[in-house]
Amino acid sequence: MRNAPTVRFEAITQDNWEDCVKLEVKEEQRKMVAPNWYSIIQAAYDKTYTPLSIYHEDKMVGFFMYGKDPEDGLYWIVRLMIDKRFQGRGYGEAAIRLGLELIKRQEDCSPEIVISYVPDNEAAGKLYERVGFVPTGRIVEGETEARYKVLR
Template sequence: MNAPTVRFEAITEDNWEDCVKLEVKEEQRKMVAPNWYSIIQAAYDKSYTPLSIYYEDKMIGFFMYGKDPEDGLYWIVRLMIDKRFQGRGYGEAAIRLGLELIKRQEDCSPEIVISYVPDNEAAGKLYERVGFMTTGRIIDGEAEARYKVLN
């Protein structure tokens, strides 16, 4: 089965409300910040880039990345797929697209970092599948994983 083709679009005055309405499953709510919070966070911390995830003409998720001014590394800060669209490969497609986007940045770091709630085994397996390696470090209660960028 081929992975679905997803694309990113900027969060704008025309689509931010659609993004805020996206939801994860009830049991996932403690594992990912709500999209409204991330959009506000990006409005005040300009190191973050918030993006909506589309499949065909439908917004299905949210992705945010940024370069940490403290460690100089790019981080994938958020990934969420709406509960109606989970289990179809969109999350993996979005992570792969996000990695390509970050690798194209002129100042791309040698590693890209992501963190996740340790209980979120599905996220851990997804990140491992696309090439992230867990480091064993726990940062603010989340497991850290790193992706080595090959030049």
């Protein structure tokens, strides 16, 4: 097993937002994840979301967004995308693990963290299960729901 790369999150700012919106997934993945520009706009108008850029060393490699749903009171990982140039190197798994730790440190952390993904996206499903998410069998807005139990 290879060593996982180290990633960090940085806020989306006036200095890096353009780099973030230039990140792209592979052509066949475009129907599976919203573009970063959409997510940044969404977070600008819905303050329950926190958008973050994912960096490895000095290079932006992806995008991560999370938030607490006011309806169910649970934290959701709303977006994860790794640029097509950096996929397959472990950045997605490292970012999910880092994101889980970030959410667990929130004072109002929910007992479960939720993620959903397009049912056809088998790679995402396997990744989320590898880090501890368990599919619930529910389909939410056309996506497969999975939950991660927060251990206290």
